[in-house]
Each structure stands twice: as structure tokens, then as C-alpha cells.
Amino acid sequence: MLSLNELWFILVAILFIGFFFLEGFDFGVGMSTRFLAKNDMERRVLINSIGPFWDANEVWLLTAGGAMFAAFPNWYATMFSGYYTPLVVLLLALIGRGVAFEFRGKVENTRWKSTWDLAIFLGSLLPPFLLGVVFSGMLKGLPIDGDMEMKAGLFDMVNLYTLVGGITVVVLCLVHGLLFTSLRTTGSLRDRARKLAHKLLIPLAALFVVFGVMTFFQTDAFEVRALPLTLIAVVGLGAFLLAGWFIVKQRDGWAFGMTGTLIALSIASVFISLFPRVMVSSISEAYSLTIHNAASGPYSLKIMTIAALTLLPFVLGYQIWSYFVFHKRINEKEHLEY
């Protein structure tokens, strides 16, 4: 039987997978406004393609944070206080990006727009990068002491391994976003998005390989989870090849599904490697936070399980419905809100 601690570990993992899958594409679209759009019109089409969704996608991150706070308070406390400075930058990026969507179209002035467009670009680029750095750091291990306090210096957080992790997440989100664009737009914008996604597959593959090899040597992931990680790598390779094939065959929906699968597999592999730990201590194995020493009491977990299992079906229901409502492709003739 699954213990409640294990169940909540899985739920947190699912929330992060949901977040990277969903907000992953709107981060990608946000990044691509910089170089894919040829004029203001196309930029507006891109932004409007994620208009109805990005806010709800971001709530997946908030919910993941809330779930960590409630189910694993020590994980939440150690991670959020330990990663103080990267999280400040993450928040600044998300704040700037969120208001930029709302503000950019309100004034007809080139400088006004280009300022907020920069906020959208940086606000879409920095969060996946920083989260990639944070997650790979958690995998590699951080100086966490016996009081569960993480006292990490700059190079504990930012090193070659975590940088590769951050860049991999950025490129993955970008390809995912480009395929979302090819799915939601028409004409030349659609073609360019598809072409660029195709071009980026090779660098993405290279990043995955480098990150995988570094993970093998720099973390204990393959020692503790050799079989599942190998399986994930094989399935991932399949998804990767299929993504390429679907892009060539112009099956945008399927291609998008494949990059989504890659995201889900990547995040899942991080959590699988961590389990049953939630944060690896580089000082001593004994100081690592686990799903037991970081967790809330059984009563609290039970209450939250009931709440989550009651509410999640509704949440999924209306979110899927909202994608159905806005399933039509966006073009310039559309009413563009932003």
C-alpha cells in the first residue's frame, strides 16, 4: 500500500510535471516573441495564443509550492530559504511577465510596447532556467546541515552541472512552445515555428546527452535508480525520434504531445532519482531531507488527501474545457486582446 507520505511526494511531482508541461509551452511562446515574430502583429498573435491559459498554468507552480508547504513543511522551508537569491530573481521575472501581458496593449507607443515585450521575454526565459538550476542542484546535493538549514554558496547553486540543467529546461520549453505555436497559428508564422522547432531538436538532444552523462558521474541517481532511469531514457529516446518524425510529417498536435512527454519524463526522472529523499545533503547522507523527516503529520496529510482528491477532478475538468473552448487557431483577423 502507498503511504500518505509517498502519495504526497507523487502529488508534488505531478504538480511540477503539470506546471512544466503547461507553463512550459507558454514560457516557450514568451521566449519566441523575441525572434520568431517579425512584427508587432505576429507578436500579438503569439501572446494571444497563450492569453487565456498562462495564468492558470502558473497556478500549477503556486499549487506545487502550497502542497510542499502543507505536506512537507521542512522541504519547503529548507528549499525556499536556501535558494533565496535565485527565488528573488524568479519572482521578479514572474511579476514583470505577468503584468506585461496585461499592460503592453494598453498604450499605443512603440517604446512602451518594447519595454513590456522585453519583460515578457526575460520573464519567460529566466524562470525555466532558474528552476532548471534549482532542480538539478537538488539532484546533485546541497550543503544541508543537521538542522535542515541549507547554507549554499554561489558555486553550490551555480556550477557546470546545474547550468547545463538550466539550459536544457530552457531549450526544452522553447521547443515545446514553438510546437504549441505551430498548433495554434496559421500561415508563415506556423511554418517558421515548426522549422525552428525542428532545428532545435539536435541541440536539445545534445543537451540531454550531456546532462545525462553528467548526472551519471556527478549524482548518485544511477546508483539508486538504474533500472527506472534507463527505461525512461529509452522511452525518452523514442519520444524524441517521434517528435522529429511528427514535425516533418506536420502532425503538430502529435509533435507537441511528444515534447510534452519529454518534459514529463525529465521532471519525473528528477523525482524518481530523489525518492525517498526530497533534498540531498552533500554534507552527510544522514542530513538529507526525506518524505518522512520533512513531512507533516498523518492527520494533516489525510485531510489534504481528501481535499486534493475531491478538488482535482473539477480543476482538471474545467481546465480541459477551457482549452476546448479556445481550440481554434489564432490569426490576424481575430480580436486580439493584448
Next chain:
Amino acid sequence: MDPVMLARIQFAATTIFHFFFVPLSIGLVLLIAIMETMYVRKGKEIYKRMAKFWGKLFLINFAVGVVTGILQEFQFGMNWSDYSRFVGDVFGAPLAVEALFAFFMESTFIGLWIFGWDRLSKRVHLLSIWLVSIGTIASAFWILAANSFMQRPVGFEINNGRAEMNDFFALISNGQLWVEFPHTVLGAFATGAFMITGISAYKLMKRQDVDFFKKSFTIAIVVGLVASLGTALYGHQQAQYLVETQPMKMAAAEGLWGKSGDPAPWTVYAHIDPKTGENSFEIKIPYLLSFLSYSEFSGEVKGMNELQAEYEQTYGPGDYIPPVRTTFWSFRIMVAAGSLMIVLGMYGAYLAWRKKLERPNKWYYRMMMWAISLPFIANTAGWIMTEIGRQPWTVFGYMRTEDSISPSVTAGQILFSLIAFTAIYAVLAAVMVYLFVKVIKKGPYAENTSDDEQSADPYGKEGYHAIS
């Protein structure tokens, strides 16, 4: 500098700023939902236009509220990790439910509302805005459930040095929550209402789109008056609850050092000297404090010196008196602002009822424009009183503020983030005011052109300029 002080300043600054936008969002979306309901029921275009026009202001405001809210959730872990460890078991649950139940609903249906005018049926579109409204109110409920736990901890036991929940129902039936939630939400309704009446008053004074703003004013003034009265009523309830559960906060809010005597008078003005523990000058109204505390014209209220002695017995040596001047004056500012809102609301409702809104009423309209600030002043002062008055506790009776901080975060880091957030918030505030003024100046009928844009050929020269 002291990291505790810096973290407190950051919490105060970011929370107060966030709480400019949240009540306004809650209030505006309720009024927009009412307006759109009238549109669906009566079928008159003017109500649709009302929902759209006020909706523009709502969306600008909502965006700032949402993004400043992300920081609120992260801040507990970042600056107050020992607090998070101690209460996460209890405090985290309402936050998680807030995200699951409220944030998802708000964010999904706001997207459907903004982009769904032409894609959803009238009724489903109307349902969307009501679900956004319910989402904002539910969000307030869950965050206040968490806050009420800090004011009056219930439904838990201490195990291994941390609070563990043992009764979720106690958490959501907390007496504190059921005075704090109606008080706060009704105050939020009033905030939205006074924004709309204030702007409408300005337009009526300028005689622009008179019919539109007369109707807006009428709907909003009714909501504003009822909500202000309700806020005051629940404020009274809350004060009485405070006398029972957090007498020190109440004594500080009264500037009451010694015993009040029976019946207790209410202090209107006092020269407070926290060093000597005395007030050098006071103006008092007889009987009133007894009435505020017990709804009777008799009864004694305990003073701070007596409570300090009691608390030292219970919790050990220490200073249990909160910053008295701040608590005292924030309480009075809140009450004064609220009272003014009631008076202005009554007169406005009278004007609307007598159909006198079109007559030149310059002084009243001008006052209503200024009155936009009243609910913001009251909201802010109310929170300052609630949070400052709880000091030195974060969780009343269990955890002190100085013990709540993140041990691994340095003062330098907090200072850096404080400066960064303050700077970005200052920019947001300026931009928001600028956009509000711009939208208001354009008026409700200016956006007509945006509908025409759709039919324009975007690749034609004219069409391109119309859209870009």
C-alpha cells in the same frame, strides 16, 4: 541591520502593497458580475458596456494582485523558514486548498471571461464572471483561515516542537475567522464600490456619458453603503471577540495602561508615551468602550500593565506589549475612514433614490472622488492594527516573531530583495495609476473602435495601423 527587522519591513511592505489590489479586485468583480447579470436579464447593451468598461480596470488591477500574490506564498519559506517549519502542518493546508480551490478557478475563468465574449453563450459567459467572483471570495476565506490561526491558534497539538493539526474543522470554524472573514470581504466589496462611485462622480461632474455613469453610480453606491455598514457591524463583533481572545491587542488599541474602570470610557485622542507606560493627555467618551467591548454600557476592560503581568506568568519573562501608538492610531484611522464611508454612502444612496444625480452636486462629487482613498486607508490601517497588535507573537501564545525567521538567510540578502521588490512595486503602482487614468479618460464608449478593428484587413495599410 537586524534581519528580523528587515524581514518584518519586507513582509509589511509587500503585504500592504498586495492588499491594495486584492480587495479592489474582490469588490470590482462582484460589481461587474452584478452588471453582467443585469445585461443578461434585461438585455440592454448599456449593462454589457458597463461590465466591459469596469472590467478593463478590474483586469489591470487583477494582474497586479496576482503577481504580487506569488511573492506572498514564497515569502513564508524564504524569510520565515522557522515559522514555516513550526506551523506548516497546520498553516500550509489552507494555503494549499486556497490554490486548489480558488486560484485555479479564478485564473481559468478569468481567461474564459476575457477571451470568451464571442465564443461562449451569454449565460456561460455570465457564469464565468460569477465563478471568478466566488474564486476571489474563497481565496480570501482560505488565507484568512490561515491568518486566523495566527491570531487564535486552534485545532492542533504541539508534537516534537512543532504544531500538528488534529482538527481541521476547528481551523475553519475558528471564531476569529468568522468575524475576520466577513469584516474583510465586506470591506473589499466597499473598496470596489467606492472606486466605481468615485470615478462615476468625476464623470458626472464633467457631464460625460451621464446615463452610463448614473447607472454605474447607483448600483455601486447601494453595494458600497450596504458593505460599509456590514463592515462596521462585523468590526464591532471582531472588537468584542478581541477582548476575549487577544485582550492585549485591544488594550493597546485603546492606549489603556491601567484598568479602565466600570463603565469604561472610549479614548478618542491620547498622547501615548510607551517609555513611561502612561498617557499624558486624553479625550474620552464615557461608556463607549464598555459598549464596544460587551454591547452593554457597563463592564471593565483590562489594561496593558495588568495583562503584561498575566502574560509573564503564563509565557515567562519578556515584553508582551505591542507597539502601542501604531496599534492605537491605526485603529482610529480605520474607524474614522469607515464612518466617513457610511455617511457618504448614505447621502449618495439618497441622491440616487431621489433621482438627483444629474443635478450639479459639485462638492459631493468632489468628495466622492477623494473618498476612493478611504477604503484603501481603512484596509491598510485595519491590517496594521491586526498584525502589529499581535506582536511580539507570530502565532499568538506559541511562537514569537524573532524566532520565526530563516536562520540561513543573511540581512544582506533580505535587504537586496527588499530593495528589488520595493523598486518593482513602485513601478507597478505608477504604471497602474497611469493606466487607470488613461482608461477612465477614454471613457466607456471609446473602445467601440476595437470592435471595428476586427473587420479591418490587417494587411491593408489602414487595418494594420488600426490594430498595431
